[in-house]
Structures are given as C-alpha cells and as structure tokens.
Amino acid sequence: MSLMNEDLARAHSRQLREDAEAHRMANRLIVARRMERRAARAAQRARRLAAAAVAASSRV
Numbered sequence: 001m002s003l004m005n006e007d008l009a010r011a012h013s014r015q016l017r018e019d020a021e022a023h024r025m026a027n028r029l030i031v032a033r034r035m036e037r038r039a040a041r042a043a044q045r046a047r048r049l050a051a052a053a054v055a056a057s058s059r060v
Helices: 002-059
Strands: none
16 A cells, blocks of 8 residues: 555645646747847837937938
8 A cells, every 4th residue: 555655645745746847848949939029129129229320420
C-alpha cells in the first residue's frame, strides 16, 4: 500500500512540475509578444520621425 501512495505522490509532484513549466512557457510567450509589439511601435515611430526630419530638411 505504501508503494502505491509513493507512486501517487510522485505522479502528483510530476504533474505539478509539468503544470508549472507550462505556465512559465505561456508567460514567456506573452512577454515575447508584448516586446515584439513594443519594438514594432518603436520602429514605426522611428520611421515617422525620420520621414519628418527628411521633409523638414528638404523645405529649407
């Protein structure tokens, strides 16, 4: 009986570790997507500023 309890405890611990790892992976994906959107917005702002600088310098 005690071996069955130990097996159940190991299985439960393994499941908890797997769930925690899945949660960490999901969080990393969320953070990566957020950073990707932030970088895309920064690149768009840089392009707009560069275009504005070119337009301003051509007016002079």
